[in-house]
Amino acid sequence: MRPKPPAGTELARLDEIPDPGARAAAWEKGAVLLVRRGSDITAWSNLCPHAGLPLTLPDGRGLLHKGETLVCPVHGASFDIEDGRCTGGPAAGDRLVPIAVKVTGGVIRAV
Ligand code: FES
Numbered sequence: 001m002r003p004k005p006p007a008g009t010e011l012a013r014l015d016e017i018p019d020p021g022a023r024a025a026a027w028e029k030g031a032v033l034l035v036r037r038g039s040d041i042t043a044w045s046n047l048c049p050h051a052g053l054p055l056t057l058p059d060g061r062g063l064l065h066k067g068e069t070l071v072c073p074v075h076g077a078s079f080d081i082e083d084g085r086c087t088g089g090p091a092a093g094d095r096l097v098p099i100a101v102k103v104t105g106g107v108i109r110a111v
Pocket of ligand 1: 048049050051052053072073074075076077089090091
């Protein structure tokens with residue numbers, strides 16, 4: 001289990017996240033994964049429920065397929081970025097742990 005950011009924690013600027021795309025926030029060594037589609041951001045604890053490893057590459061990038069499916073770089077489990085549900089691969093039946101965020105003035109903060 002990775003730590004959850006306290007309410008109000010600044011995680012990133014919106015323009016730091018590719019659109020569409022996914023990137024770990026710098027907070028707590030990448031403990032939060034931010035996924036962007038346009039102005040919509042979803043955030044997840046950056047741990048794959050399969051083997052408890054990061055969902056991001058060593059440089060912090062997340063792998064987003066067709067702008068809607070997050071793919072774990074370790075063994076290829078896929079996750080719906082709307083609800084965190086595993087949609088294929090070795091984490092079937094599991095889901096990502098959501099982190100509540102909001103975007104205000106181009107800044108993504110925990111709520
Ligand atoms: S650690 Fe993510 S699929 Fe195995």
